[in-house]
Amino acid sequence: MKDMNELKEKVRAFVEARDWDRFHSPKNLSMALIVEAAELVEQFQWLTEEESANISGAKRQAVEEEMADILVYLTSLATKLNVDLLAAAEAKLIKNGEKYPAERVRGDARKYNEY
Amino acid sequence: MKDMNELKEKVRAFVEARDWDRFHSPKNLSMALIVEAAELVEQFQWLTEEESANISGAKRQAVEEEMADILVYLTSLATKLNVDLLAAAEAKLIKNGEKYPAERVRGDARKYNEY
Amino acid sequence: MKDMNELKEKVRAFVEARDWDRFHSPKNLSMALIVEAAELVEQFQWLTEEESANISGAKRQAVEEEMADILVYLTSLATKLNVDLLAAAEAKLIKNGEKYPAERVRGDARKYNEY
Amino acid sequence: MKDMNELKEKVRAFVEARDWDRFHSPKNLSMALIVEAAELVEQFQWLTEEESANISGAKRQAVEEEMADILVYLTSLATKLNVDLLAAAEAKLIKNGEKYPAERVRGDARKYNEY
Incomplete structure (x- = not known):
């Protein structure tokens, strides 16, 4: 993916193909976004700060996926509110x-x- | 700002100039990120879904700033973990x-x- | 359970029996608490406000359990900080x-x- | 305050006196609750785990107040959903x-x- 515009377009197409736009009020998207942020927090909650800087394997993969989910919902919200x-x-x-x-x-x- | 790389560089320089990197363990950044996500949720908590899609003025400005803060912390974390x-x-x-x-x-x- | 003191004692015994107290710094407990709060938000994120007031069955059971988890972590934190x-x-x-x-x-x- | 029932009654009276019940759908209350949970996280985000266990003064006062806010919203939700x-x-x-x-x-x- 080359830039944020391409991501915006891909996220929009993903939502449209599933007819999920009607669930995507900014209020609901803010809830979905914080749920993903919490799944990121969950990955780190019992680690020391030092351990959190040295993750690998399945933990690292999970962290990357939660970060991706946050960016995807943030992008949906940006499209919705024209930000x-x-x-x-x-x-x-x-x-x-x-x-x-x-x-x-x-x-x-x-x-x-x-x- | 032309792309995510430029944002990454600007955020890195901002943190370095203030010597704040030592506070930025991934664990701490995940906490800062969810705090910003909650400030976004706070903007919408008492609005109806419809109202949340029609914000303007100071409310809209606040929402944009919270979205920006989320992206900034997500970018810091991405730099830190090389994502x-x-x-x-x-x-x-x-x-x-x-x-x-x-x-x-x-x-x-x-x-x-x-x- | 008759009161908050009994809950406090049960939570303390639960944690002690598993030797989990060493993970329970207030910082970590605040993270665990917000993760549970997000699991509660997740139950409501795609419901309308009206639907959220009329939950039943598995949804209602899940909501009660997330509320319980929040109270349990809040109680752990209260014990830890003597609040x-x-x-x-x-x-x-x-x-x-x-x-x-x-x-x-x-x-x-x-x-x-x-x- | 002697028990949870008294708290429940005080919270109910507080909300009723201000005619705020109409904002208190379970969906909205879950949002308000996570916002308070994030304000608790914010108190700890840049502290080490050890520092988080040794708070005092204004920081301790702030932590107690955020914990109180969480319990108040959890109680409102419990009343609303009859939990x-x-x-x-x-x-x-x-x-x-x-x-x-x-x-x-x-x-x-x-x-x-x-x-």
């Missing part, structure tokens, strides 16, 4: 950059904890 | 397609409910 | 009552949406 | 006990990871 995800992420990074200036928060765990 | 998000999404769509053949599930809400 | 759940809930209701005085918010959906 | 939370928890502990016999899972992290 340009990359533009939104770029705008948010700029806003976050103003809120947390590098020189002020650098190396300060407390500042990070407020983040 | 190609688009390839993972493509593989997952194929797998889902085999699990829910269009001709079998089309127009069947019960099948969808198992999804 | 009196009923006292905390009572204090929070008083605080919420001051934040949202009945006479001001009554029948005002917008006020509720800020809630 | 006896303590009985459900007791039944679930018995079911879990059969699924994870102490003698088989004791001290086995892998077994726990399947949990």
